[in-house]
Amino acid sequence: MAEKSTKLGRFTPFQNLIASCAALLILPLMPLWFEWLFTRHVKHESLYITASMYTIALGLSSRMFIYLVLSLLAGLSSAAMYGWQVGVEYGEQAQSLLLQSRADPTWLLVKLSWDVILIAAVVHMFERMYRHLLLREPFFEWE
DSSP, rough: OOOOOOOTTTTTTHHHHHHIIIIIIIIGGGHHHHHHHHHOOOHHHHHHHHHHHHHHHHHHSSSSSHHHHHHHHHHHHHHHHHHHHHHHHHOOOOTTTGGGGOTTTHHHHHHHHHHHHHHHHHHHHHHHHIIIIIOOOOOTTTT
């Protein structure tokens, strides 16, 4: 069995942590920032699809199985919110007991999307702290 490499390459553990957090936690959210920068508004659809892809990607880059499963569930839920929002826009809202309410659930969906992004980022950041600061794993594995 091959031994696990503890080589850090050219970077310190803290630099590996900063690089991983920038690449995995901040860069994927840049489209939302640019949308807000240019329009001073983030469309609900943009938020929902970003929350979906963000949580799925973070789950896939994790080594914790339970985090992967929960991230996939959260990502699929956010994808469903995206589909619902697009359906509402085009007058093709799915008829279900959940969606027949007269109250507009958009505010709740927006809050849930931001919560999903925040929770996924915080959990992943702690995992990255463990991996890079304690286990001393490199982030750039091609080194």
